[in-house]
Amino acid sequence: xxxxxxxxxxxxxxxxxxxxxxxxxxxxxxxxxxxxxxxxxxxxxxxxxxxxxxxxxxxxxxxxxxxxxxxxxxxxxxxxxxxxxxxxxxxxxxxxxxxxxxxxxxxxxxxxxxxxxxxxxxxxxxxxxxxxxxxxxxxxxxxxxxxxxxxxxxxxxxxxxxxxxxxxxxxxxxxxxxxxxxxxxxxxxxxxxxxxxxxxxxxxxxxxxxxxxxxxxxxxxxxxxxxxxxxxxxxxxxxxxxxxxxxxxxxxxxxxxx
Amino acid sequence: xxxxxxxxxxxxxxxxxxxxxxxxxxxxxxxxxxxxxxxxxxxxxxxxxxxxxxxxxxxxxxxxxxxxxxxxxxxxxxxxxxxxxxxxxxxxxxxxxxxxxxxxxxxxxxxxxxxxxxxxxxxxxxxxxxxxxxxxxxxxxxxxxxxxxxxxxxxxxxxxxxxxxxxxxxxxxxxxxxxxxxxxxxxxxxxxxxxxxxxxxxxxxxxxxxxxxxxxxxxxxxxxxxxxxxxxxxxxxxxxxxxxxxxxx
Numbered sequence: 292x293x294x295x296x297x298x299x300x301x302x303x304x305x306x307x308x309x310x311x312x313x314x315x316x317x318x319x320x321x322x323x324x325x326x327x328x329x330x331x332x333x334x335x336x337x338x339x340x341x342x343x344x345x346x347x348x349x350x351x352x353x354x355x356x357x358x359x360x361x362x363x364x365x366x367x368x369x370x371x372x373x374x375x376x377x378x379x380x381x382x383x384x385x386x387x388x389x390x391x392x393x394x395x396x397x398x399x400x401x402x403x404x405x406x407x408x409x410x411x412x413x414x415x416x417x418x419x420x421x422x423x424x425x426x427x428x429x430x431x432x433x434x435x436x437x438x439x440x441x442x443x444x445x446x447x448x449x450x451x452x453x454x455x456x457x458x459x460x461x462x463x464x465x466x467x468x469x470x471x472x473x474x475x476x477x478x479x480x481x482x483x484x485x486x487x488x489x490x491x492x493x494x495x496x497x498x499x500x501x502x503x504x505x506x507x508x509x510x511x512x513x514x515x516x517x518x519x520x521x522x523x524x525x526x527x528x529x530x531x532x533x534x535x536x537x538x539x540x541x542x543x544x545x546x547x548x549x
Numbered sequence: 550x551x552x553x554x555x556x557x558x559x560x561x562x563x564x565x566x567x568x569x570x571x572x573x574x575x576x577x578x579x580x581x582x583x584x585x586x587x588x589x590x591x592x593x594x595x596x597x598x599x600x601x602x603x604x605x606x607x608x609x610x611x612x613x614x615x616x617x618x619x620x621x622x623x624x625x626x627x628x629x630x631x632x633x634x635x636x637x638x639x640x641x642x643x644x645x646x647x648x649x650x651x652x653x654x655x656x657x658x659x660x661x662x663x664x665x666x667x668x669x670x671x672x673x674x675x676x677x678x679x680x681x682x683x684x685x686x687x688x689x690x691x692x693x694x695x696x697x698x699x700x701x702x703x704x705x706x707x708x709x710x711x712x713x714x715x716x717x718x719x720x721x722x723x724x725x726x727x728x729x730x731x732x733x734x735x736x737x738x739x740x741x742x743x744x745x746x747x748x749x750x751x752x753x754x755x756x757x758x759x760x761x762x763x764x765x766x767x768x769x770x771x772x773x774x775x776x777x778x779x780x781x782x783x784x785x786x787x788x789x790x791x792x793x794x795x796x797x798x
Contacts, residue, residue, distance in 0.1 A: 346639075347795075367644070370642040371552045372550070372552045373640065375641075377636060377637055379633050381637065383567060383629070384632075386567060386574075390570060394563050394567040398555065398563050398642070398643055399555060400553050444553065445550055445551075447550045447552075
């Protein structure tokens with residue numbers, strides 16, 4: 292039996308902005324069907340890492356291989372294997388939701404006849420939204436549309452950059468369910484979040500990143516178990532029991548970042 | 550999961566369809582851009598008799614081209630960059646050049662539409678008619694002239710990140726070009742300014758458009774103006790593309 296191909300392989304990634312090093316020698320791999328969380332304080336290097344994986348910025352060194360395609364050597368192939376929901380997703384405000392979905396279907400080479408479009412909208416419970424403009428939707432509805440667009444072409448890897456920020460608890464739960472459904476369909480997901488509850492609830496593995504470097508990678512339960520006796524983690528604990536947030540604060544410090 | 554690379558032509562068609570729809574939904578602003586030269590032409594009825602049809606039509610087309618490049622193109626690019634629309638497109642398997650090529654195709658259509666409208670207004674209101682070759686050469690010179698202002702618009706969004714600053718800068722340059730170009734051309738601002746105006750992007754574009762309308766009057770100076778226009782377009786576009794950033798974060 293052949294071992295399954297890693298969906299994402301990041302090796303020795305270094306990203307600079309001028310002389311400032313935002314990402315320092317990061318390496319990790321993602322297995323098929325895995326939900327992987329990238330956690331870190333503001334400015335830790337999460338979005339820079341994601342941007343490099345998305346091909347939006349060129350790393351100074353290191354390799355990124357998506358579904359077997361090297362992002363530097365075959366960027367279009369690598370991007371075709373990616374579904375992306377950016378932190379601040381925006382579409383042309385003049386276009387209606389149906390038109391935006393058709394635009395991206397065209398871009399990804401997916402046929403989108405009217406009945407299929409209706410099916411996509413139905414799957415995100417927005418049957419009536421085809422004629423609405425994106426800006427007329429609520430935050431939760433916009434996220435659903437963005438996620439639907441990110442997965443139109445059935446990508447191997449889905450990148451979600453803080454997908455639940457600003458959402459109410461209902462919308463957040465709904466998005467978690469959608470992530471689970473995507474995982475069941477075989478998609479691999481990498482998400483960044485500031486919500487430890489979210490990371491603990493949906494992620495199979497977590498990488499905590501700080502000052503551009505990965506501090507630790509493990510499952511949420513193992514992280515808690517391993518660092519239970521760490522004095523910094525105990526100091527961070529507020530409720531008498533160790534949570535993922537305590538581990539996070541213990542490992543990254545209590546100082547507020549920019 | 551299979552990786553499917555869409556054909557570049559299909560990607561371009563999808564982008565162009567979306568960009569044309571966006572332009573259509575913004576029709577109030579583009580109608581204004583197109584109407585200003587037509588209104589000027591109508592109000593210049595007396596000028597046509599004194600200075601000739603080619604002068605009036607070339608001035609109006611040049612004013613329209615400046616508006617398309619500086620007011621339309623640069624502002625839409627600055628807005629979409631600010632909203633992250635380009636970044637969303639760039640994480641898809643889209644060649645970056647096709648995003649801009651689609652935008653420029655829409656502007657090219659605007660240039661052709663502007664030229665047709667000015668021709669129609671000139672014909673029906675001022676009874677200006679050109680030879681068949683005059684019409685065709687003017688379409689060509691209008692596109693070359695339009696490239697100068699699209700290049701200048703590209704340079705503005707390359708140098709300036711903030712969309713509001715892009716808006717105010719492009720308006721300032723628009724009025725500067727029109728005022729200095731027109732008054733300078735008449736010699737009102739002195740001989741030196743007249744000479745500068747003649748070889749400015751405004752002057753050379755107007756010169757080749759006017760000469761295109763009367764091909765029999767195309768001379769060596771017009772050819773030099775055409776080369777200067779191409780040079781302006783090349784320099785502005787080169788610098789604009791070199792300095793351009795897809796996001797302003």
